[in-house]
Amino acid sequence: MDYPFYDIEKKWQKIWQDREIAKGTDFSSKPKYYVLSMFPYPSGVLHIGHASNYAIGDAISRLKLMEGYNVMQPMGYDSFGMPAENYAIMHNSHPRITTEENIANMRKQFDGMGFFFDWDREVSTCRPDYYHWGQYIFKKMYENGLVYRKKSFQNWCEQCNTVLANEQVEDGACWRCGSEVIQKELEQWYFRITKYAEELLDFSDVIEWPERVMTMQKHWIGKSEGARIEFTLPDTEESIAVFTTRPDTIYGVTFMALPPEHPLVQKWLEEEPENHAMHDFCKKVINEDKVLRSSTETEKEGIFSGRYCINPLNGDKVQIWITNYVLMDYGTGAVMAVPAHDQRDFDFATKYGIPMKIVIQ
Numbered sequence: 001m002d003y004p005f006y007d008i009e010k011k012w013q014k015i016w017q018d019r020e021i022a023k024g025t026d027f028s029s030k031p032k033y034y035v036l037s038m039f040p041y042p043s044g045v046l047h048i049g050h051a052s053n054y055a056i057g058d059a060i061s062r063l064k065l066m067e068g069y070n071v072m073q074p075m076g077y078d079s080f081g082m083p084a085e086n087y088a089i090m091h092n093s094h095p096r097i098t099t100e101e102n103i104a105n106m107r108k109q110f111d112g113m114g115f116f117f118d119w120d121r122e123v124s125t126c127r128p129d130y131y132h133w134g135q136y137i138f139k140k141m142y143e144n145g146l147v148y149r150k151k152s153f154q155n156w157c158e159q160c161n162t163v164l165a166n167e168q169v170e171d172g173a174c175w176r177c178g179s180e181v182i183q184k185e186l187e188q189w190y191f192r193i194t195k196y197a198e199e200l201l202d203f204s205d206v207i208e209w210p211e212r213v214m215t216m217q218k219h220w221i222g223k224s225e226g227a228r229i230e231f232t233l234p235d236t237e238e239s240i241a242v243f244t245t246r247p248d249t250i251y252g253v254t255f256m257a258l259p260p261e262h263p264l265v266q267k268w269l270e271e272e273p274e275n276h277a278m279h280d281f282c283k284k285v286i287n288e289d290k291v292l293r294s295s296t297e298t299e300k301e302g303i304f305s306g307r308y309c310i311n312p313l314n315g316d317k318v319q320i321w322i323t324n325y326v327l328m329d330y331g332t333g334a335v336m337a338v339p340a341h342d343q344r345d346f347d348f349a350t351k352y353g354i355p356m357k358i359v360i361q
Helices: 005-019 048-066 082-090 095-113 128-143 193-200 211-221 247-252 263-271 276-286 290-294 343-352
Strands: 032-034 070-072 147-157 162-164 181-191 227-232 239-244 255-258 302-310 317-323 335-337
Touching (some): 048 070, 048 095, 082 095, 128 147, 162 181, 193 211, 239 247, 239 335, 263 276, 263 302, 276 302, 302 343, 317 343, 335 343
Parallel strands (some): 032 070, 255 317
Antiparallel strands (some): 147 162, 227 239, 227 302, 255 335
């Protein structure tokens, strides 16, 4: 006899719905348990990957319900952004129309799979009752000086027509469409997260997080302790600011390392349109993957700018090199290179015959 799985599913799904077992109760005396799975993009239909992902939250929710908890597991839709826009373009329709249609269809699919969701708490990020609060929070942060705008080079996907985080670039290609990622100078909003570095780096209450995730978060937050030092350029009013965690090694500086994206480098490129070697090098490096550029395994490359800066402590003239291993979005975007006491600087200096000074025994 065949098992009538469809009939059994419908029977129990109706019982669960009638009893409202997934409905979280406000002001209950029971201990609370909140379950939140990552919202899906409503840019298509649910597939087996969605089913396997939401089965985890479903199992946890049902377990905690049986253990006597007042469980709440809402569902929502991450409906802003490129996936929804690209889907609408593919179907020659407005994103609001296709997004709402996909949300309605996903809701039917979720119901058909019998997942444990409190549908009274359903949200969609593209609806005013949700994004109103995102705008409210942004406005408060702006009023308190926690957001600002500046120009910088960003990972850019021509196909998706959007900026990508470093983690979304895989082997120089867009993680979503596979197109080549280039570097494009844009004016962007930035958050002053370093003001909250201490709190953000306190992982004491998330000790079960994988070490890989915590390391990624630490790199993203980017807290460092050190000193800011200015190196002036002779016969100009310009200077290069560096941030160093080892100011005690300043006497060992033998060259300054700048990325092609540095404002001074961009200025020099404008002043020297005939310097093809410098233009070609900068163009090549700018379009390289930032993660690979900063890797210790990547070969260090550079070109001498033909310019010097002055060490503020001993007055030495210091060569200024444009390199591939310094990133504009870390620190000040400039490195005072001490080859005798830093492996990357040592590799670079060895390759290009730059002198070294030992200052710490």
